[in-house]
Amino acid sequence: MRDYGKFYIGGEWVQPTDGTPLDVINPATEQVAGRITLGTAADVDRAVEAARTAFEAYGRTEPKERQELLSAIVAEYKKRSGDLAAAVTEEMGAPTKLSETAQVGMGLGHLVTAMKALDSYAFSEDRGTTRIVREPIGVCAFITPWNWPLNQLSAKVAPALATGCTMVLKPSEVAPFSAYIFAEILDAAGVPAGVFNLVNGDGPTVGAALAAHPQVDMISITGSTRAGVEVAKAAAPTVKRVHQELGGKSPNIILDDDAFEKGVKIGVASVMHNSGQSCNAPTRMLVPAARMEEAKKIAQAAAEKTTVGAPDSEARMGPVVSEAQWNKIQDLIQKGIDEGATLVSGGTGRPDGLDAGYYVKPTVFADVSNDMTIAREEIFGPVLSILPYDDVDDAVRIGNDTDYGLAAYVSGSDTEQVRSVASRLRAGQVNLNSAQVDLSAPFGGYKQSGNGREWGDTAFDDFLETKAVIGYTPAES
Numbered sequence: 444m445r446d447y448g449k450f451y452i453g454g455e456w457v458q459p460t461d462g463t464p465l466d467v468i469n470p471a472t473e474q475v476a477g478r479i480t481l482g483t484a485a486d487v488d489r490a491v492e493a494a495r496t497a498f499e500a501y502g503r504t505e506p507k508e509r510q511e512l513l514s515a516i517v518a519e520y521k522k523r524s525g526d527l528a529a530a531v532t533e534e535m536g537a538p539t540k541l542s543e544t545a546q547v548g549m550g551l552g553h554l555v556t557a558m559k560a561l562d563s564y565a566f567s568e569d570r571g572t573t574r575i576v577r578e579p580i581g582v583c584a585f586i587t588p589w590n591w592p593l594n595q596l597s598a599k600v601a602p603a604l605a606t607g608c609t610m611v612l613k614p615s616e617v618a619p620f621s622a623y624i625f626a627e628i629l630d631a632a633g634v635p636a637g638v639f640n641l642v643n644g645d646g647p648t649v650g651a652a653l654a655a656h657p658q659v660d661m662i663s664i665t666g667s668t669r670a671g672v673e674v675a676k677a678a679a680p681t682v683k684r685v686h687q688e689l690g691g692k693s694p695n696i697i698l699d700d701d702a703f704e705k706g707v708k709i710g711v712a713s714v715m716h717n718s719g720q721s722c723n724a725p726t727r728m729l730v731p732a733a734r735m736e737e738a739k740k741i742a743q744a745a746a747e748k749t750t751v752g753a754p755d756s757e758a759r760m761g762p763v764v765s766e767a768q769w770n771k772i773q774d775l776i777q778k779g780i781d782e783g784a785t786l787v788s789g790g791t792g793r794p795d796g797l798d799a800g801y802y803v804k805p806t807v808f809a810d811v812s813n814d815m816t817i818a819r820e821e822i823f824g825p826v827l828s829i830l831p832y833d834d835v836d837d838a839v840r841i842g843n844d845t846d847y848g849l850a851a852y853v854s855g856s857d858t859e860q861v862r863s864v865a866s867r868l869r870a871g872q873v874n875l876n877s878a879q880v881d882l883s884a885p886f887g888g889y890k891q892s893g894n895g896r897e898w899g900d901t902a903f904d905d906f907l908e909t910k911a912v913i914g915y916t917p918a919e920s
Contacts, residue, residue, distance in 0.1 A: 445477030445533075447619065450486060450643065451626040453493035454636025460485040462643075465616060470536035470762040470801045471754050477533075479619050482644040487611070487652040490640040494582045494609040495658050497637030502579045502607045506561045509605055513558035515632040516604075520551055526624050527593060532754045534618035535589055536762040536800070539754050541717065550593030550625075552882045553898065557601035560883075560900035564605075566907075574915035577907040579607035580684060581660035584653035586646070586674065588666050589618035589764050590720040590823075595665045595688075596622055598886075600629075600639065602902040611640045611659070613649050617765055646670060654678045661686065661906065665722075667821075668846075668891045686905050687893035688722070688886070690821045691849030694842030695725035696864055698835070698855030699734065702876075706854035707738050709877045711745035711827060713852075715805050718763050719825035722892075723850035723872065727811075727818055729838045732831035735809060739787050742807045742829060746788035749805040749825075751797065762801040763824055769801040772824035776806055779817040784808040784828070813841050821847070835860075839867045848889025850874065871896070 448464070449456040462480035469476040520527075527550070528542040537546055567576045585599045596614065603610050614622035626641045642649055650670075654662050654677035663686035664674045671687040678685050695713075697706040710728045719726075730738040752758030763769055776791050789806030803824050811818050811828040818828050832838035842851060851870035854877065855861045865873040871888040883899035895905045 444475065445620055447477060447623045447643075448480045450480075450482060450490070451630070451639070451641040452486075452490045453640070454630070457489075459483070460489070462486070467534060467617070467619060468765065469533055470764050473766075473799050473801070477620060479616065479643045481616065482642045482649050484648065484652040486642045486644070487649055487656060490611040490642050491582060491656050491658050493637035493640055494611055497635060498579075498581055498609040501609055501635055501638050502581070504607055506564070506566065509607060510558055510561040512632065512634065513554060513561075513601070513604060516629060516634070517551065517554050517558060519628045519632045520554060523624055523628055524551070527621055530620035530624055531592060531618075534620045535592070535764045536754055537717065538758060538761045541761075542754075545717075546591065546593055549591060550597040553594070553597040553601045556882045556899055557605040557902070560903065561605055564900050564903060569916060572914055572916045572918050574912040576910040576912060578910055580906055580908050581608065582658060583608050583610045583906065584656065584659045584662040585610060585612045586650050586653065586662070586664040586666065587612065587614050587622070589615035590717065590722070592618050592621045593625065596625060598897045598902070599663050602897075602906050604634070604638070606903050606906040608661075608906050609638045611642060611653060613642055613644055613653060616643060616645055619643055646673070650674065651677050655681065657681050659683055663895075663905070664688070671893060684905070686895035688895075688897060689849070689888065689891065689893040690847055691722045691724070691888065691892050692727060692819065692821055692845045692847045693723055693725050693850040693852065693870065694845070694868070695728045695852040695854070696838045696842055697728060697730050697738070698853070698857070698860060698864070699731040700856045702854060702856040703734060703737070704741055707741040708745045709854070710852070711742050711807065712749070713877075714827045715746070715749045715760055715825045718760050718803065720763060720823055722821070725850070725852045726822065726827060727842075728827060728829045729832050729841055730829060732833055735829070735831050738829055739785070739809045742809070742827065743788045746805045746807045746827075751794045751802055751805065753800070760805065760825060763803055764801070766801060768823065769803065772803055772822055772826065775817060775820065775822045775824075776826060779808045779811075779815065779826075779828070782815045782817070784815060784817060785810040787829075789826075813844055819845070835864060839864060843869045846891045849887075849892035
């Protein structure tokens with residue numbers, strides 16, 4: 444059993460001030476997999492002080508120095524990739540193959556992308572006699588979730604390190620193991636003491652203390668919209684920068700052409716990926732009303748081919764992360780049934796043959812109207828809603844009729860029509876015809892999906908302040 448009771452502060456593993464032990468549950472077995480300690484505001488104070496002290500030197504390093512540091516981290520990360528994958532599988536029940544490839548791979552990808560971006564990023568430019576300088580904002584606090592733990596951790600830490608910031612991380616207490624190994628990687632890579640600090644805890648205690656702390660210059664949270672609102676409220680009195688990557692209810696518009704079957708199949712698979720635990724999952728599939736019955740048959744076959752089982756099996760889908768999440772998903776599936784949606788596949792309860800573990804049936808609803816609960820609320824599980832549309836204008840209207848705007852998807856055989864529809868969707872990232880992930884593309888949302896952008900060199904902007912040095916170049920007489 445893993446025992447991660449200490450915090451990483453000032454370059455050392457230290458005992459919490461007065462913490463409370465917390466068991467971490469393996470969602471595939473419902474058994475205790477390890478134990479952590481929940482920190483307090485006093486632990487936050489120690490970590491922020493260490494980060495503030497370290498910023499005096501690290502904030503003045505040159506981009507080349509920071510690039511070399513990131514290179515060392517990448518090398519150590521690769522050495523520990525097996526340990527990271529095992530930790531992700533144990534803490535969130537992800538299938539072994541998914542942990543080894545996508546989960547670990549996304550974390551590595553952000554580190555490499557930030558490292559390469561330093562080759563060309565302009566931290567200063569001259570405009571006439573004025574020099575515009577972009578300087579590190581200072582001490583950053585990070586609150587990261589459990590669903591893609593290494594992806595979201597690295598998406599914040601990598602640009603912070605690249606821009607010269609120091610930081611305090613609060614990983615999810617539900618899935619904290621991989622964050623500890625990540626801290627060991629940074630320590631082994633030679634990250635200066637105090638530049639990176641880790642304090643475990645829950646949102647109402649450690650999260651709130653970080654958001655309100657007067658010596659924190661920026662706070663970045665990935666989580667629910669509800670949590671993002673609470674962080675913003677706590678941060679407001681100190682007027683710190685607030686970066687939020689929050690919820691989503693992404694539309695997936697399948698156009699009426701010969702790519703229809705392929706679009707529906709891929710759409711179903713995308714929702715089931717990572718057990719539906721992705722904020723940008725295409726959970727609202729929009730199909731032509733005249734082809735709804737066809738869509739049902741295709742989606743049912745695709746969902747029934749989605750195998751569910753233990754992480755070390757060949758199953759494509761593992762459990763969801765916790766009992767609380769399982770119960771929430773069950774309630775929302777029942778809500779879909781009660782509100783009159785057509786249950787095409789799946790439903791409530793565990794899949795057959797799985798009596799333990801937080802496993803959910805791959806579920807598809809059809810004939811969904813956009814005012815139903817399952818079309819409005821983020822379910823965060825393997826549940827797809829299929830909605831009808833009359834024409835393309837109607838599809839765009841329905842697609843944009845949501846409180847969220849994190850992602851959107853369009854598929855069809857007419858490239859120009861696909862592009863045209865994409866231009867009308869109000870979302871921070873629009874994927875056309877199941878294009879591969881681009882880690883240099885900005886990631887973030889409109890509306891209640893958050894503020895700011897992550898990924899690639901665009902992520903650097905949120906970690907920098909802009910200074911205008913007027914008269915830097917003397918005017919010619």
